[in-house]
Amino acid sequence: MTTAVAAPFRFFSLQVVRTRRLGPSLVRITFAGSDLADFASHGRDQSLSLFLPHPGQTEPAVPYELGDGWWQGWRELPDDVRAVMRSYTLRALRRDPDEIDIDFVLHGVEPSTDSEAETAAGAKAETHAGPEADTPAGPASRWASRAAAGDRVVLLGPAIADNRAIRFRPPADTDLVVLWADETALPAASAILESLPAGTRARVWLEVQHAGDVQELVTAADVDITWLVRDDIPHCLKGVGGAPTPMAVDAVRAAQLPRAENPYAWIAGESGCVKEMRRHLVRERAIDRRRVTFVGYWRRGLTEEQLRERGE
Known part of the structure; x- marks a missing residue:
């Protein structure tokens, strides 16, 4: 029914x-x-x-x-x-x-x-x-x-x-797709990569806990994928003052992105890490904030029921 x-x-x-x-x-x-x-x-x-x-x-x-x-x-x-x-x-x-x-x-x-x-x-x-x-x-x-x-x-x-629960919507003029996802957003990132047409340039970082979680992904796009494996290191280490210092931000910060006039970024995973990654892309990479889709799939220390009660 x-x-x-x-x-x-x-x-x-x-x-x-x-x-x-x-x-x-x-x-x-x-x-x-x-x-x-x-x-x-x-x-x-x-x-x-x-x-x-x-x-x-x-x-x-x-x-x-x-x-x-x-x-x-x-x-x-x-x-x-x-x-x-x-x-x-x-x-x-x-x-x-x-x-x-x-x-x-x-x-x-x-x-x-x-x-x-x-x-x-x-x-x-x-x-x-x-x-x-x-x-x-x-x-x-x-x-x-x-x-x-x-x-x-x-x-x-x-x-x-075509419904509002699909967030990945790159503008028509996008000439570079940038993706970051932890394992909670890996299914979404994998499906996104499969949807990209041939000729699309993409730079991708995927973060997982164990080396055995790395997967073979299929895409027709021109994609450079970096797998980040935590190997039982806490997902989002805390730095001075308790600020999140995700390993992914360090990896992206150290990378040289391909030249692009109109990049589009999609980042998803733990909320604190997503916030830090978005800050890097907008402030340090100068990507237009309107061209950065960011989704907190979970928040450290809170259940989904608790997030729902808080209206998040």
């Missing part, structure tokens, strides 16, 4: 088809369902809301039969009943059969040593929640680490392809 909400989005009732471990801290989960015939997206950094059941529940509790009133109805459910809601990025959409992939970062979960393990029955952490190694696994990480074929979820996703 699907229920329209505020267009252009709607609910989709889905089931897990298979899971695949991509690396020590990354797992790809494939979902299917008859509702996906109405799912529409041009990909790129398409944002989704995923609703997961609590342990012991066979399906997530989401009152989507209330239509536009679903949000208030969901908020009023008891904490131990109300479905866990997390924001994710669409990794891929396929037809015949209709399937979507969502990549999850597993934080606080025992890492896998087999990056190619795959099973049809089930063996972005919460993709927009922090992947801190010293943080206990959140409900979405725990769910993803145990997901098996047949597990039921509910998705709030696009009913039209």
